[in-house]
Amino acid sequence: MSEVLVFGLCAAVVAGLGLYGAIVDPRPLRKILGFNLLGSGVFLFFGVVARRGAAAGFPGDPVPQALVITGIVVAFSATALAVTLLLRFFETTGSSSLRDGAAADGARDTAES
Amino acid sequence: MTIVPALDLFVAGVVLVVAVWTVAVRNTSSAVVGFVAYGLLLALVWVRLGAPDVALTEAAIGSGLTGALLIGAAARLRAGESTVAAERPGVPVRLLIAALATVVAAAIAGVLLSLPDPAPTLAPEATANAGATGLGNPITNVLMAFRAMDTMLEKVVLLLAVLGIWSLSPDAAWGGRPHLPHRAEPDAALEFLARVLTPVGVVLGIAVLWVSADHPGGAFQGATILAAMWLLVLMAGLGEVPDIGRRRLRLALVVGPAVFLTIGLGGLVVSGAFLSYPQGFAKPLILAIEFAMILTVATTLGLLVAGPPVAGPPAAGSAAAGSPARRAAP
Amino acid sequence: MAVPVSGPGSTEGGALLVLAIVIPVAAALLGFAAGGRRTERIALGALPIGLTVAVLIAAAVPPASAVPLTDGVLTYLLGGWAPPLGVALRADGLSAVMLVIAAVVVCAVGVFARADFAIADGAAETRAPFAFWILLPMIWAGLNTVFLAGDLFTLYVALEILTFAAVPLVCLDGRGETLQAALRYLLFALLGSVLYLAGTVLLYGAYGTLDIVLLSQRVAVAPAPLVAGALMTVGLLAKTALVPLHLWLPPAHAGAPPAGSALLSALVVKGSFFIVVRLWFDVMPGLPSVAATQMLSTLGAAAIVLGSVVALRQERLKLLIAYSTLAQIGYLFLLFGLAFDVDSAAMQKGDALAGGMLQAMSHATAKAAMFMAAGSIYVAMGHDRIAALAGAGRRVPVAVLAFALGGVALAGLPPGGAYLAKELLLGAAARTGQWWWAVVIQAGGAFTGAYLLLVLARVLAPPDRAAAGDVDTHHGRVAWYPQAAALVLAMVSLSLGLVDWSAWLPIPPGARLAASVVDTLAAAVWPVLAGGVLAVLIGRWTTPSGGRLARAVATLGPLRRGGIALGENVCRGDAFLRRWPMAGVSLLALAVAFGAALWTGR
């Protein structure tokens, strides 16, 4: 069961890294990457918890394993939505900064109507 | 110390190094490449944790599709990157954030050490009740029976993501078709790959679903393979994304949750509980839902990568377009 | 052990809970497939059905709402599988009232939105209306799942439905600012969801279940639930935009189309708030400590002051209302400090909880009414700059009336639901000897009165002659029904105090509207008076033509200058907190602080 300890600590560190990246880096795409790292750290923790629950001939508790599959799909759709939103924001304003007023700094919106 | 724990340590170390690199590297495209590598290594970790189903999902979606999405975005955002990167907070703030993130990570790690032993688990319950569905894969049982509600609602999340992405199109493009942003130029090699690989991939995707009743696999993993094949065909220029107004596309996007919901409501009438399956019919019904779902999920995943429609629908007169885009409102 | 068939776990009428979720989901799916005009029709058709189901659930919930969320409530086992393997839906009194209020608001917003998002028969499908008529039932489905789900992971999926449906609403007009607002919202909300998810896995690892009732029986003081509680609370606070985690809310709520703002402000933030309540009162009632509950309430008090003062300094009506939402969110969190029982060291379901939920309901109805009214005013005047709104009272009188009544209800004037809520919270403060929260509660009412007066003073003024010709050229006509929808909601909010809620909310007997006329009058007059003083001191009174009001206010001299200085400083503080790195620091610092408070507070 040493893998529980090793990968559990790995999961915690990855989650911390993701948090740091998502907060510190001002580039939205890097924030999205940070969010994905954070998410995968949390998912990995699900896997560790599942592994600890190995019983009845299963290599792991199937419930947290199934939850992770749902979680990965949700995280991917979140990433897709965020990336599309970011690209559209960049195309519309010429900037990808999240600062207040950055939207107004860039080229004024082209107002499709 | 045997070789296996040492291997675990090695894999965990490499995962961490790549993760650090992903956060620290200056260039975003490099960071994305790092993230893809990280995802693949993570799949290895999942296998070590006894979760091949998750390993498949992680490799396919967490690494593959996410990577495809991010790498294209990184290229398109390169122009404005340096000015935004300059907004990075100063060293004291960064140190503060690093310290706080460390505390959070340490707290999570500390909890790991404090978890009860033996661990609480639902594996015995899942085994004891597997007979009710007739499926041998416990994870499929959890997803399709015990916690079917979550799976059904998650399809709703996927549909919402597609709608959200479409709603970001310019007004004039509504009803038109998405255009794959990173489409290669006409290219013999890619076209060849698309022609050779697609049939294999389609068979493989459906097989992954089919075996999921008793073996690792499932609708998501299968759908990801199908979506990848579709994207490959699109990138090779062998096909086009259909107009978003196409009735058939809309139906493909809702058929998964709709069938799920219908069979669920049928359970309410026939066997007395929403999302329950009548004795003896569980397996065929679950497979029916999964087949509807694989269509929906594959279409959804492809469309999530393809982005919002960019060009307007073909004019009503142009017969060559062949697809009546506005059939949605006859 | 799971029960393979529908067993004793599901109660009579439990299938209604399924319908409450299935109906909006089905409406969204059908609408998506049908497209065009039919999308709108399907969404509108689902409204009365869903409202009926909500009312039926409220009628079916056994009147035992003061007890913890156990088997005494309306329960449904999905698929017949009992927790911990399966997932249960449960409705107690709190769920029931929130279901009904959400249904009422969604119906009113649906009627209102027909003005903006009507799809003509036979016309080609267009982007914004199609998206809106699917997002509306989706938000509803997410909310109903939040109110009913008995499982922490199902709640996570419900939260994601809410977020995914709310974000596109923010940027439906496609302008650069709203796209940025939506992106900030999405990224911050995603951080919040992952923190919540991290908490759920810790709880599962410790207790082997995510079912709320089972957890409530198993959770004890241990590292796992403490860390989980801290992470989940902070994640949910990020989604609720409690100060200092509010970087996303003002631009998002102010930039969305009026129907969207109404939904976001009235309902979406209540979803995550409701889960915080579930977490603290039902999942881990014995874990919170004095320090942790006082911390939550302190954040609430900070939100009231910051939100209100910044609201008073706004130039635009929609931003003012958005900042008012910030303040009202703070108001909701006062209940945690008041509901903590020191003797038993546990959260107590009593008057404080009832007051907080009533406040949430009043705010939902009133704030939706105010955003909708602001939308009508915007259309009528062609802008929403507060300084130039003179004459709006004549152009859209019903909308202005709705705005005024909504504001009156929100300020805690009788017989509004907020008034009853205030009485309950004040009672709890007196009972537990926490006079400082009584001060904050009263201040909250006065601040609301202040920005209400600030706006009413402008919109009720006669049209500015100099600007009249200019404005007339681009004002639009407003149909009667959007205004009427706003008015109905405002009236609902104003009459919530007349209902006997004891069947659903843990209201101690005897806590009703103030008995004597004098008390009632005093309760009505004082927030208005105090609000007037605050508005004069801090409010933004400049007008393009330097009106009489501005000159009158200027005579106050040093007092006024002090007020303005205070306002400007709070605004600067707000801008500082709303920068991304600061919000991130706050997020992490709060997580650590909550963990420490839960850990050491015993």
Added chain:
Amino acid sequence: MSVLLDLVTIVMVSAGMVFFLAGTVGLLRFPDTLTRLHALTKADNIGLGLVVIGLVPQAGSLRDGLKLLCVWLLVLLASATVSQLVAQAARREGDSS
């Protein structure tokens, strides 16, 4: 017999590892895109092929052995195509770094 098979496995997999190592060193040390590709694809394909050949004797059944071969074939196909694309992109951009 099984000792002989194990020996084959050890030799083949070790040989494969050598090619992987060489390919990785080439990837890191060679000066431009085309030579890096050269190092990568040649070494990777042969390296993986040797690993697969080495593992086939260990496969439990004929089916598993065929699966292993399929993995190799798919990687060959994919890496050949990707190398083409990368090389073309490199030539288009005049990349000489």
